[in-house]
Amino acid sequence: MAQPVLDDISSSPVQSVVSPLTDAEALRLRADFPVLRQQVHGKPLVYLDNAATTQKPQVVIDRITNYYAHENGTVRRGVYKLSEQSTRDFDATRVKVAKMLNAASPSEIIFTRGTTEAINLVAATYGRTFIQAGDEILISGMEHHANLVPWQQLCLEKGATLQVVPITDAGELDMAELDRLLTSKVKFVAIGHVSNALGTVNPIKTIIEKAHALNIPVLVDGAQSAPHMAVDLQALDCDFFAFSGHKLYGPTGVGVLYGKMKHLEAMPPYQFGGDMIHSVSFEKTTFAKPPAKFEAGTPAIAEVIALGTAVDYLTAIGLDRIGAYENELLAYATARMLEIPEVRLIGTAPEKAGILSFVLQGAHPHDIGTILDREGIALRAGHHCAQPIMQRFGLPATARASFSFYNTRDDIDALVQAVKVVVKLFN
Ligand code: 7TS
Numbered sequence: 001m002a003q004p005v006l007d008d009i010s011s012s013p014v015q016s017v018v019s020p021l022t023d024a025e026a027l028r029l030r031a032d033f034p035v036l037r038q039q040v041h042g043k044p045l046v047y048l049d050n051a052a053t054t055q056k057p058q059v060v061i062d063r064i065t066n067y068y069a070h071e072n073g074t075v076r077r078g079v080y081k082l083s084e085q086s087t088r089d090f091d092a093t094r095v096k097v098a099k100m101l102n103a104a105s106p107s108e109i110i111f112t113r114g115t116t117e118a119i120n121l122v123a124a125t126y127g128r129t130f131i132q133a134g135d136e137i138l139i140s141g142m143e144h145h146a147n148l149v150p151w152q153q154l155c156l157e158k159g160a161t162l163q164v165v166p167i168t169d170a171g172e173l174d175m176a177e178l179d180r181l182l183t184s185k186v187k188f189v190a191i192g193h194v195s196n197a198l199g200t201v202n203p204i205k206t207i208i209e210k211a212h213a214l215n216i217p218v219l220v221d222g223a224q225s226a227p228h229m230a231v232d233l234q235a236l237d238c239d240f241f242a243f244s245g246h247k248l249y250g251p252t253g254v255g256v257l258y259g260k261m262k263h264l265e266a267m268p269p270y271q272f273g274g275d276m277i278h279s280v281s282f283e284k285t286t287f288a289k290p291p292a293k294f295e296a297g298t299p300a301i302a303e304v305i306a307l308g309t310a311v312d313y314l315t316a317i318g319l320d321r322i323g324a325y326e327n328e329l330l331a332y333a334t335a336r337m338l339e340i341p342e343v344r345l346i347g348t349a350p351e352k353a354g355i356l357s358f359v360l361q362g363a364h365p366h367d368i369g370t371i372l373d374r375e376g377i378a379l380r381a382g383h384h385c386a387q388p389i390m391q392r393f394g395l396p397a398t399a400r401a402s403f404s405f406y407n408t409r410d411d412i413d414a415l416v417q418a419v420k421v422v423v424k425l426f427n
Contacts, residue, residue: 023408029317071086075299115243135186144197171348190218196402204218227248229320242257243256252303330355337356372399
């Protein structure tokens with residue numbers, strides 16, 4: 001498989017400090033993404049909606065094409081070559097994901113349709129089994145709806161209470177309030193690692209330690225962290241972790257739920273059917289061990305295999321170097337956007353990942369999005385599936401630019417230039 005070409009940094013004097021991708025490396029990596037070579041409304045595409053979904057490198061696209069052209073066969077059932085090879089490649093992704101996240105075992109990696117399904121799985125199985133009337137579930141005020149609504153609905157069903165850690169004006173968790181709310185009544189904590197609407201990186205290691213001191217399990221929504229930083233699940237010690245393949249430069253329709261084996265063993269299955277059973281009679285069914293127990297039916301085989309290719313691609317670059325480069329882009333973008341007096345940034349926490357939400361005096365975010373599109377710039381305008389955050393800041397919506405390692409300072413200059421055009425139009 002073609003690996004990305006990187007500069008040799010082995011002679012770097014300080015080996016322990018992560019060296020960000022160089023601008024030249026970022027440019028070379030950008031060439032791996034065919035979709036970025038197009039023009040939109042006669043302008044070169046500047047893709048800045050990476051928090052919604054990332055583009056796919058040629059190796060991932062080729063992996064899918066090759067699979068269907070030459071390798072298609074179902075997994076776990078056939079005794080013929082195509083099926084055996086598919087099964088091997090499918091399971092290889094589990095190993096790659098476990099390694100990328102430093103999970104204790106590949107058996108703790110469950111394939112789902114995405115982050116949303118992963119969180120629903122935990123709410124429907126762990127939640128329905130272990131949450132009782134009078135219990136509390138603790139989330140934060142900056143959750144994506146995917147890490148809010150499943151817990152809210154579970155609370156409604158069980159007569160439990162949803163507690164919410166408020167956020168500060170800068171868009172950080174109010175840790176004093178977290179300490180106040182984290183009592184022995186809380187039976188589950190579900191928290192986002194990185195906010196998709198604000199960019200805040202939450203102190204999840206501290207939160208996990210505090211929760212574990214009270215024996216409370218913690219689910220981390222890693223949809224916005226896994227693609228943009230190195231994650232070490234054993235160091236974090238979280239109980240569950242979820243991410244989406246399509247935000248990690250892989251295909252849509254596949255995602256991952258990590259769960260500690262002790263929980264996966266104690267949880268009932270999520271769905272019933274083929275592949276998740278040990279034995280079936282009309283009287284009784286026994287279930288397979290995790291992860292198969294949670295993977296009923298024919299899975300997204302091509303997508304899972306191509307997710308493995310995306311993991312290879314990112315691992316070869318280094319997620320720590322990707323994160324460091326994206327942090328540089330964020331710092332550059334923040335400084336440049338603040339040159340425009342009409343810009344108000346939403347989410348100004350000191351610890352942020354590459355997400356820049358903003359509003360403009362006098363212009364609705366949807367107008368910003370539409371005008372920027374005419375300039376070839378793709379960014380998101382809306383509530384980002386986090387309506388409570390918009391309510392917190394008293395806004396209907398924000399415009400949001402979110403960065404990837406294939407973005408460059410030129411992309412940000414184009415964004416700033418286009419925002420200046422919007423300011424002129426509306427003021
Ligand atoms: N959690 C977070 C923090 C997210 O940002 C998203 C998607 C999800 C969960 C759900 O992921 P899915 O792949 O299951 O849909 N966030 C966004 C976004 O910011 N714009 O579009 C989708």
